[in-house]
Amino acid sequence: MKSPLLLLLAFSLASVSAEPVKLIFDTDMGNDIDDAMALAMIHQLERRGAVELLAVTSTKDNPKSAAFIDALNTFYGRPDILIGAVRGGVTPEEGKYNGLVDRKHEDGTPHYPHDLKSGLDAPDAVALLRKTLAAQADGSVKIVQVGFFTNLAQLLDSKPDDHSPLDGAALIKAKVKELVIMAGAFQTIRFDTKHLEYNVREDVPSAQAFADRWPTTVIWSGFEIGIAAAYPWKSIMEDYEYAKPHIIKEGYLAYVPEQPHDRPTWDLTAVLYAVYPDRGYFDLSPPGNVIVSDEGRTDFKKNDKGNDRYLIMDAVQTARVREAFVQLVSEPPVK
Numbered sequence: 001m002k003s004p005l006l007l008l009l010a011f012s013l014a015s016v017s018a019e020p021v022k023l024i025f026d027t028d029m030g031n032d033i034d035d036a037m038a039l040a041m042i043h044q045l046e047r048r049g050a051v052e053l054l055a056v057t058s059t060k061d062n063p064k065s066a067a068f069i070d071a072l073n074t075f076y077g078r079p080d081i082l083i084g085a086v087r088g089g090v091t092p093e094e095g096k097y098n099g100l101v102d103r104k105h106e107d108g109t110p111h112y113p114h115d116l117k118s119g120l121d122a123p124d125a126v127a128l129l130r131k132t133l134a135a136q137a138d139g140s141v142k143i144v145q146v147g148f149f150t151n152l153a154q155l156l157d158s159k160p161d162d163h164s165p166l167d168g169a170a171l172i173k174a175k176v177k178e179l180v181i182m183a184g185a186f187q188t189i190r191f192d193t194k195h196l197e198y199n200v201r202e203d204v205p206s207a208q209a210f211a212d213r214w215p216t217t218v219i220w221s222g223f224e225i226g227i228a229a230a231y232p233w234k235s236i237m238e239d240y241e242y243a244k245p246h247i248i249k250e251g252y253l254a255y256v257p258e259q260p261h262d263r264p265t266w267d268l269t270a271v272l273y274a275v276y277p278d279r280g281y282f283d284l285s286p287p288g289n290v291i292v293s294d295e296g297r298t299d300f301k302k303n304d305k306g307n308d309r310y311l312i313m314d315a316v317q318t319a320r321v322r323e324a325f326v327q328l329v330s331e332p333p334v335k
């Protein structure tokens with residue numbers, strides 16, 4: 001006879017083994033290093049069964065943005081993740097660390113192997129988003145958007161195609177469980193109550209279309225959250241020595257404006273909330289509506305029927321969040 005204690009243990013283990021979060025990651029990879037760190041963290045969360053990464057799409061309209069995404073995915077042992085590239089997007093200049101994809105050892109082998117050499121060879125991001133969403137069960141996908149709103153605004157406007165008879169808005173409503181984004185500002189930033197956050201400011205029309213029409217719950221991680229939980233320089237110096245060169249450490253050093261530098265973790269906060277919403281890392285604002293002004297300001301209006309909320313983080317949560325990032329981002333890939 002099995003002991004009641006063992007049965008209880010078996011039951012509680014079963015009850016906590018949640019399904020992995022089906023995730024699409026939409027990023028302006030290259031414009032800041034937090035995009036790369038957030039994607040590294042997704043790979044570690046996938047390794048432990050918390051995430052299933054369905055696709056990555058870029059909103060940075062430089063061909064090396066998608067190539068860098070493929071190099072990072074390959075570094076972490078997932079070379080075949082589907083990658084889509086924006087068309088007609090913003091920030092076409094090469095990002096400070098995108099060029100790492102071209103680095104070679106003396107014998108001519110690449111530092112970071114990848115077979116997607118250019119975003120021009122990648123599928124259109126919107127087509128890939130439609131294909132990916134259409135293939136999933138209703139209400140099952142979370143999108144984490146940590147760059148511009150370009151792809152999501154184009155997705156909203158997309159027409160029925162071979163992948164789905166639904167238009168963009170109907171497809172999103174059917175398939176997307178929740179959207180978590182790094183964008184906007186909801187607290188005073190250095191005494192400025194009207195901070196124009198970069199991800200909104202660079203493509204305001206797309207952000208406005210999104211804020212007006214996106215049909216699912218949206219959780220906003222404002223500028224103030226990632227600043228508060230900046231990544232410790234000491235970890236960059238000490239925790240990435242297991243691989244040389246290391247795509248995260250080399251990218252961080254190529255990106256940061258001075259050394260030492262604790263970089264804000266904006267994009268990582270959106271991933272952490274999307275995967276672990278019930279771990280107490282963050283609190284949520286009441287529901288409301290975010291209105292994007294013509295300059296790119298994000299005004300929040302409380303409304304019980306609104307579909308927007310923003311993240312709130314106290315001092316204890318900040319310390320927990322920062323340590324979770326250190327341990328998850330620096331975790332070695334499986335060989």
Ligand SMILES: [Ca+2]
Binds near residue numbers: 070074079080115116
């Ligand atoms: Ca590849």
Ligand SMILES: [Ca+2]
Binds near residue numbers: 028029032035
């Ligand atoms: Ca970003």
